Ligand SMILES: [Zn+2]
């Protein structure tokens with residue numbers, strides 16, 4: 001818990017320290033990062049990008065068959081899912097969520113922000129993190145969606161952070177659930 005607190009305050013310092021003072025390093029291979037990310041060009045090219053995918057629900061598919069989401073209207077305009085949960089993306093997510101490597105979460109949030117900027121015109125009006133249940137927060141020591149929201153907002157034009165949601169039930173862990 002103490003380490004998470006320390007890492008969180010380091011993350012806050014990173015918001016104000018000029019990037020020239022902490023040159024980016026690839027989180028996957030430790031080479032110098034590129035494009036202001038802690039990710040080198042080679043590892044970026046090797047990430048399991050979610051393309052092609054449905055432009056509405058982001059389910060992987062090349063569009064040859066109509067996506068199942070076409071059968072019932074979606075309750076949102078579009079889902080943006082830049083990466084598939086496999087290979088190096090799965091390693092980054094696992095390290096972030098279950099081993100508290102907040103820098104991996106910052107990288108994932110930056111990649112999400114870039115995908116939102118590219119695919120979600122017009123930009124959303126606000127960032128609304130889905131909070132962790134209080135019990136899970138005590139176990140984990142940090143709220144991963146709050147950390148992702150910080151990274152998304154750092155890389156996009158100023159967007160208000162809207163803490164409008166409260167989680168009532170501690171659901172089963174996402175990692176233990178089926179894709180459906
Ligand atoms: Zn690399």
Ligand SMILES: [Zn+2]
Pocket residue numbers: 054055056057058059067068069070
């Ligand atoms: Zn779809």
